[in-house]
Amino acid sequence: MSNAPYNHQQEGYIFITGGTGFLGQTFIEKMIQNQSFGGIYVLAKEQVSPSRSAFERIRAIVERIAAENDYRISCKNDSTTVACTGTRHIPVIAISGDITQENLGVSEHHDFGQVTHICHMAALTDIAGAEEAFEEINVQGTANTLEFARRHFSNLEIFGYIGTAYDVYTGEEFHQTETTPPEPSEFVNEYSKSKWIARKLVRESGLPHCIFLPGIITGHSNGHLPENIPLGVIYGPTQALAFLKIVVEGHYTDAPH
Numbered sequence: 001m002s003n004a005p006y007n008h009q010q011e012g013y014i015f016i017t018g019g020t021g022f023l024g025q026t027f028i029e030k031m032i033q034n035q036s037f038g039g040i041y042v043l044a045k046e047q048v049s050p051s052r053s054a055f056e057r058i059r060a061i062v063e064r065i066a067a068e069n070d071y072r073i074s075c076k077n078d079s080t081t082v083a084c085t086g087t088r089h090i091p092v093i094a095i096s097g098d099i100t101q102e103n104l105g106v107s108e109h110h111d112f113g114q115v116t117h118i119c120h121m122a123a124l125t126d127i128a129g130a131e132e133a134f135e136e137i138n139v140q141g142t143a144n145t146l147e148f149a150r151r152h153f154s155n156l157e158i159f160g161y162i163g164t165a166y167d168v169y170t171g172e173e174f175h176q177t178e179t180t181p182p183e184p185s186e187f188v189n190e191y192s193k194s195k196w197i198a199r200k201l202v203r204e205s206g207l208p209h210c211i212f213l214p215g216i217i218t219g220h221s222n223g224h225l226p227e228n229i230p231l232g233v234i235y236g237p238t239q240a241l242a243f244l245k246i247v248v249e250g251h252y253t254d255a256p257h
Contacts, residue, residue: 012116012155013039017099017145020044020057023162023217024121029065032082032090039091041115043106043122045098054078058094099141104148112152119160120145123198127191134194142198146205159202159209167196167213 014031018024019042031040044054052060055078062080066073072083081091098105099122122145124137142161149156168176169192170184180203187193202209 010036010116011038012157013037013041013114014117014119015041015043015095015112015115015153016119016121017043017104017141018121018123018162020061021121025061025065027119027121028061028092029069032062032065032071032084032092033069035084035088035090037090037117039093039114041093041095041110041112043095043097043099043104046096053094054096055080055094058092062092099144100136102144103151104144106148113154115153116155116157117160118145118149118153118156118158119162120202121162123162123195125191127189129191131190134190138191138194138198139201142201146201146207149207157208159205159207161199161202161209161211163199163211163213164192164195165213165215167192167199 014037016024016027019028024042028040028042031037042058044057046053047057059075059080062073062082065071066082074081074083078095079091079093081089083089093110095104095106095110096108120142122137122141124133146159149159165176167187168181168184169188170186171188183196183200187196199211199213202211
C-alpha cells in the first residue's frame with residue numbers, strides 16, 4: 001500500500017476507540033500519512049502495569065509512527081502534534097477513558113464540536129473470553145460509545161463501526177448476498193454473538209453510520225507485528241489446521257500447546 005497522501009482532506013476531527021490495538025495503531029498511522037483529518041482524538045485507558053497515562057500510551061504510538069515516517073512531533077498537554085508534509089500539522093489528542101463506563105469514563109472537558117467522524121474499533125476479540133466480558137466490552141461498550149456520540153458530537157457525519165463477517169457464521173458454508181443479513185439461527189460462540197448484537201445497536205441507533213465487516217485481519221505484508229500485540233504465536237501447519245477446525249466448530253477452550 002502506498003504511503004502517498006490522498007488528495008481528499010477533512011478539516012474535521014475523527015474520534016477513535018481501540019487506538020492502542022493492532023488495527024487501531026495501523027489506522028492512526030494511515031490517518032496521519034494520508035492527512036485525512038484535521039486532528040485525531042484517541043480514547044485510551046490508563047495502563048496499570050507498567051503504569052502509563054493515556055497520553056503516554058498514545059504518545060509512544062505517535063513517536064513510533066513519526067520515527068518510521070521521518071515526521072517531526074511536538075508535545076503539549078495531552079496532545080502530540082505531527083508535522084507532516086508542507087504546512088500540515090495534525091494533533092493526536094489522548095482522551096483518558098474506558099468504553100465500559102458511562103460517558104466512556106471521560107471526566108475532563110474537551111471541545112468535541114470539531115468531531116465529524118468516529119471509528120469505533122475497541123472490542124474483546126479473544127474467542128475464549130467469558131460471556132460477561134463480551135457483554136460488557138463488545139455490547140455495552142458499543143452502546144456507551146453510541147450514547148457518547150449523541151451527547152457530545154453535534155457535527156457528527158459518520159459513526160464508523162468495525163465489526164466482523166464472522167458474526168453471521170453458523171458453522172456451515174454459505175454465500176451471503178444481503179447487505180443487512182438476518183440474525184443467524186445460532187452463533188458459533190459468544191464472541192460472534194456479541195459482535196452481531198453490537199452491529200445491530202449501531203444499525204438501529206439512528207445515527208449516520210458505516211459498518212465494516214472484515215473477514216480476517218492480519219499483519220502487514222512486510223512481516224511487522226507490534227511487540228505489544230499478543231498475535232505473534234506461530235503454529236506448525238498441522239497444529240494450525242487442527243486449531244482452526246476446533247474454532248469454527250465452536251468447541252474452543254484453550255490454545256493448543
